[in-house]
Amino acid sequence: MDLSVDAPPLEQPAETEALSERARQQLREAAVRPILQKPGPISRLVALVLGAVVVLGLVAFAYQVVEGMSVDAYSDAAFWDVNIANFITVVGVAYGGAVISAVLRLTGASWRAPLVRIAEGTSVICVLVGGAAIIPSLGRPERMWQFFTRPNFSSPLIWDALAIGTYAFASIVFFVLPLIPDLAVAERTLGERAGRLRLALWRLLSRGWRDTPAQRRLLRRMTGFLAVLIIPLAVSVHSVLGWAFAITSFRPWWSEELWAPLFVIAALYSGIALVIVSLAALRRAYGLHDYITDRHFTRLSLVLVPFGAAYLYMSVADFLPGAYHGQPSTAAVFRTLLVGTYAPWFWTVVVGGMVVPLLIIALPRTRRVGWIVFASALVLPTFWLNRVLMVIVPSTYDMMNGTFGAYAWTWVNASITAGAMAAVPLLLMLLFRVVPILSVTEIEQLAGPTAAEEPALEPSLAGPSQRPIWVRLPQGELR
């Protein structure tokens, strides 16, 4: 496998010349383009369709609340269903954006600058949608407040709620802090053109930001602290999810020791894939090619590879012993996945979600933006399917007579699933109608100091660095 990147190498030092005034203007204009730009017919149509799907999902959920869980295909033969898989999938992809941003900040990789806002925004949206996606599987959502008034600490659900709640809060803070200087810039750049509500929000969040060295220093420290905090938090969320399966009724396959790290790796893999797809979509929609360049995609795809390979390896490690001499129930589940009823779906996950994407990125010929986005787009549905298999197959296994019960799709669970998935891009589109899509201050600082500014280096475990950020300047050069 050739995993080399054409140019420039990681170690190549960056030029440190300042952004010209014209480049700075263009950057600031690009950052607020989704806010100023009137949505075209395609954007409107996409938003309309996504909105309609979300509404359909909400209607289906309301119907389920009224009619009971059976309309969602819950039965004594399938006690967990696709809602759980949706929850794991969406919370999982929330991991990628925040962690990739945190890791790139901590390692001082300056090429992150044009990506971090979108990556962190994706995380925030996904963790909120993912947290909501668990509600349809609760059965009695009106009793959710009892999580707080009568917590049952021996239930994995309470730990899920604690972990996801904490991660959601941290993700929001991690998203908001780097926004503060950008909102001040946007407020100055756009003024009343931004609209009263936006302006009020921007003023509230960026209150008193004057870009003084003391302010920058404090903000850097806080962002650095959060970057350190967010990684173990994200690991804890997905480990808790894995353990929630492991301690549920000793179901076959669920009680595997590998599940917690498997969940973490899967979350990173699919999360980075979502970041790549989001970057591609937003770059195309808002013409951000000068800032989010092809090399960003190449770099991100190379980050994707180890996680995909690790997941593939861990899956083999998970299946091999169980399928060879595992307990009868585990062997029965693996048999139905490998060669039985669910085999077509299982092999779709393996080939479409792991082998093909890894090959696409590994081969220099296909390591191009279009192919990388295609590979990432393959990972997302196949890893959702993977979670569906992980939830449905063991939960339909009858421990008493060793047979599998049937799980059925209904319009209710299909609509709730579609609604949850559609909510992510819809909310992402709405988010960047409210806040700048590019981290302007960070790009400006990492591009190089101006005469009036001190070099603003990022907190970094690797020490400060001035590596290329690959912003295409007006003159056409690539930095």
Added chain:
Amino acid sequence: MRRALLLILVTAALGGGSPAAAGSGSSLTVAPKPRDPTRLTLVAHLPGSAGEPVAFFVVSKEFGSARKVPIGVATAGADGTAHIAYTPTWSGAQQFVVKLARPGTGARSATAEYRVTASTPGPLSAGANPPRPLASVGHVFLTVILTIVALIWLSLFITLALAFGRLPRLAGAHRH
């Protein structure tokens, strides 16, 4: 110290469950195993079903309306009798149903009521299930984890307070 694992001990009233037949001459009898009271034996007699698969069910209202939950399938002998072992997991009056498993083989079936009483075990569990090594650290573990979670939330609130309280105050600070 609590027992590491609770085992459901099923004790039964003397004699079998009351048989009831839906088909002519069909019957179902439920009785505890002589040496293992945690298990029941379900004996079905469905005349004329020699060699046919016979399905046993327990009726559950766990998911709303009453539904037959499969227990298993056994093949009827030459005299039309089939039997299966079953370990109930909850107590109370339960209804069992037996019928021919293959569709189109007639409507022969039988039901039986049986009162299962579950109780916690005595020394039976001690030998078979050694105590789990981390079972006694539950309270300490819980306190530690909740403290960590509380500290994380506190640090996030402090970060927010600094961002929106201290940052504006630094607006007039001298440049270094």
